[in-house]
Amino acid sequence: MAKVRIYQLAKELGMTNEELLEILDNMGVEYKSHASTLEDETAAAVKELIGEQRLAEEAKKAEEARKAIPHRAPVVVIMGHVDHGKTSLLDYLRKSRIAEKEAGGITQHVGAFEVKVASSSGTAGTVVFIDTPGHEAFTSIRERGAKVADIAVIVIAADDGVMPQTREAIAHAKAAGAKLIFAANKIDLPQANLDKVYQDLMREGIVPVAYGGDAEVLPISAKTGQGVQDLLETILITAELEDLRADPNAEAVGVVIESRVDKQAGVLASLLVQQGTLRVGDYVVAGEHWGKIRAMTDSEGARRNQTGPSTAVQVLGFSELPSAGTTFEWVPDQVAAKEITEERRLEREASAAAPEVNRPRNIADLLRQMQGSEQKEINLILRTDTQGSLEAIQQILAREQNEEVRINLLLAAVGAPSESDVLLASTANGAIFSFGVAPAGSVKKMAEQKGVPLQSFRIIYELIDEVRKMVRGQREPVYKEEVLGQAEVRAVFKLSSGVVAGCMVTSGKITRGADIRVLRKKQEVWKGKIHALKRFKDDVREVAQGFECGITLEGFTDFQEGDVLEASQQVEVVQD
Numbered sequence: 155m156a157k158v159r160i161y162q163l164a165k166e167l168g169m170t171n172e173e174l175l176e177i178l179d180n181m182g183v184e185y186k187s188h189a190s191t192l193e194d195e196t197a198a199a200v201k202e203l204i205g206e207q208r209l210a211e212e213a214k215k216a217e218e219a220r221k222a223i224p225h226r227a228p229v230v231v232i233m234g235h236v237d238h239g240k241t242s243l244l245d246y247l248r249k250s251r252i253a254e255k256e257a258g259g260i261t262q263h264v265g266a267f268e269v270k271v272a273s274s275s276g277t278a279g280t281v282v283f284i285d286t287p288g289h290e291a292f293t294s295i296r297e298r299g300a301k302v303a304d305i306a307v308i309v310i311a312a313d314d315g316v317m318p319q320t321r322e323a324i325a326h327a328k329a330a331g332a333k334l335i336f337a338a339n340k341i342d343l344p345q346a347n348l349d350k351v352y353q354d355l356m357r358e359g360i361v362p363v364a365y366g367g368d369a370e371v372l373p374i375s376a377k378t379g380q381g382v383q384d385l386l387e388t389i390l391i392t393a394e395l396e397d398l399r400a401d402p403n404a405e406a407v408g409v410v411i412e413s414r415v416d417k418q419a420g421v422l423a424s425l426l427v428q429q430g431t432l433r434v435g436d437y438v439v440a441g442e443h444w445g446k447i448r449a450m451t452d453s454e455g456a457r458r459n460q461t462g463p464s465t466a467v468q469v470l471g472f473s474e475l476p477s478a479g480t481t482f483e484w485v486p487d488q489v490a491a492k493e494i495t496e497e498r499r500l501e502r503e504a505s506a507a508a509p510e511v512n513r514p515r516n517i518a519d520l521l522r523q524m525q526g527s528e529q530k531e532i533n534l535i536l537r538t539d540t541q542g543s544l545e546a547i548q549q550i551l552a553r554e555q556n557e558e559v560r561i562n563l564l565l566a567a568v569g570a571p572s573e574s575d576v577l578l579a580s581t582a583n584g585a586i587f588s589f590g591v592a593p594a595g596s597v598k599k600m601a602e603q604k605g606v607p608l609q610s611f612r613i614i615y616e617l618i619d620e621v622r623k624m625v626r627g628q629r630e631p632v633y634k635e636e637v638l639g640q641a642e643v644r645a646v647f648k649l650s651s652g653v654v655a656g657c658m659v660t661s662g663k664i665t666r667g668a669d670i671r672v673l674r675k676k677q678e679v680w681k682g683k684i685h686a687l688k689r690f691k692d693d694v695r696e697v698a699q700g701f702e703c704g705i706t707l708e709g710f711t712d713f714q715e716g717d718v719l720e721a722s723q724q725v726e727v728v729q730d
């Protein structure tokens with residue numbers, strides 16, 4: 155590297171000579187003038203220093219810009235096992251909100267509602283609850299790529315403890331990147347046992363605050379309202395730590411949480427605004443559908459002209475039903491709305507016509523996809539017949555992971571794989587392994603449709619072996635040869651450009667990319683690739699049986715009349 159003079163380096167770094175000289179002074183570098191040359195190491199050190207300073211400045215600016223954006227209310231979803239009290243909790247929250255307002259007004263189901271929390275300890279704010287409990291609805295929203303909830307409240311009945319769907323709910327919430335808060339419900343019942351809830355959670359690897367961990371577990375009663383205020387305050391504190399912010403001045407972006415057709419009003423869509431402000435008269439696109447917002451109603455049934463981040467409204471104005479879970483975004487006008495949705499429709503049609511390449515279909519595909527990406531984590535759902543086998547397999551799996559590849563058990567539970575497991579695996583790009591339990595036909599079908607690898611095992615060793623292969627990434631795809639067709643050499647033309655075999659395709663077809671075997675009296679005399687495949691003067695991609703064509707090969711010219719060219723291709727054998 156040629157030595158660099160100070161003024162040259164200053165120019166390169168986009169600074170004045172004086173600025174650079176000051177830095178050199180601070181570094182204790184000696185020089186005569188700005189024309190002095192610098193040692194290579196000194197120049198490199200200066201560049202590094204400036205680079206670091208600039209990065210730090212940028213980070214500071216980005217942080218300042220972020221801090222300038224106002225806080226937004228957390229969006230919370232309520233999940234848990236059947237009958238543990240999800241709906242009761244939502245009802246209580248909804249009622250308490252109305253009571254507070256003393257309006258007793260009509261509530262409107264808009265997909266989410268707000269609860270204002272006033273507190274003695276100074277924690278005050280608003281919490282937005284998604285109106286539909288349960289993780290299936292939640293995950294099917296998320297499956298379309300939208301993140302809806304910041305926090306998941308996992309309701310566990312204190313007279314029952316952690317149950318299968320509690321585990322599922324935890325898995326779904328974790329996979330969605332939501333913060334978890336636990337509500338030990340039905341604490342009013344004499345048989346309620348908070349300690350059992352704690353212990354059950356410990357068994358799931360979740361350590362409650364009461365046991366020295368960091369999992370918030372709040373005893374509540376959705377019936378009497380006991381503890382609900384504490385739960386709300388804990389939600390706010392958790393949200394504060396998350397530092398949730400959204401810019402009300404940005405272009406409106408959010409998620410469709412529900413949509414339906416009303417006989418009179420037409421298409422009604424519930425939108426959760428996540429950023430920006432949505433106004434009546436705005437144009438929005440959601441997937442392949444667009445709408446002009448004609449009217450907005452909030453959860454209190456009030457008409458709104460505009461609504462900001464972390465609010466849900468029901469809107470009128472879509473001409474077709476946008477699917478729940480689709481993100482929506484503001485667009486400037488109808489022209490943009492139409493063009494964007496039309497483009498999306500065409501793209502989908504094109505990708506539906508093309509072979510599916512993006513979705514993994516079996517474990518080998520998943521692995522290959524993993525190798526290509528940064529992901530060094532295998533997302534796995536494990537389903538077994540008994541608690542004993544579950545624990546045994548979990549222990550072995552923990553040993554199988556290594557520094558490079560981690561096995562992330564999205565869910566490990568007793569019972570057959572369910573449709574909700576398929577949804578979870580599909581969103582998390584994971585696989586489902588079951589041991590000793592067979593998935594229902596509908597579940598298998600769904601896995602196939604969604605491209606989720608689903609494998610059942612009856613021998614532990616085989617399951618472990620499969621996981622090992624996944625971890626080592628050693629499962630090489632297996633190929634087999636598939637003969638496409640044959641062509642017979644009828645004439646040989648020696649041209650200046652090469653030797654062309656004039657052929658007649660006698661069976662199947664010959665394709666441009668095929669592997670070719672030259673057979674002479676049934677003996678293979680050469681094997682390789684096609685150089686050119688022509689019909690008359692035109693290059694073609696394939697020639698079918700009964701047609702003539704000209705073939706030149708890559709590195710073979712010694713054709714004889716009567717030779718047979720056999721075309722084949724390698725196809726991957728799907729391993730289950």
Ligand SMILES: Nc1nc2c(ncn2[C@@H]2O[C@H](COP(=O)(O)OP(=O)(O)OP(=O)(O)O)[C@@H](O)[C@H]2O)c(=O)[nH]1
Pocket residue numbers: 234235236237238239240241242243287339340341342343374375376377378
């Ligand atoms: N004693 C008591 N009963 C409760 C409490 N919360 C819910 N229940 C009762 O438990 C039963 C189930 O409550 P739901 O709110 O329907 O439970 P869920 O989790 O929404 O149930 P699914 O929607 O079926 O999944 C109902 O009979 C409720 O009245 C509570 O805090 N205390």
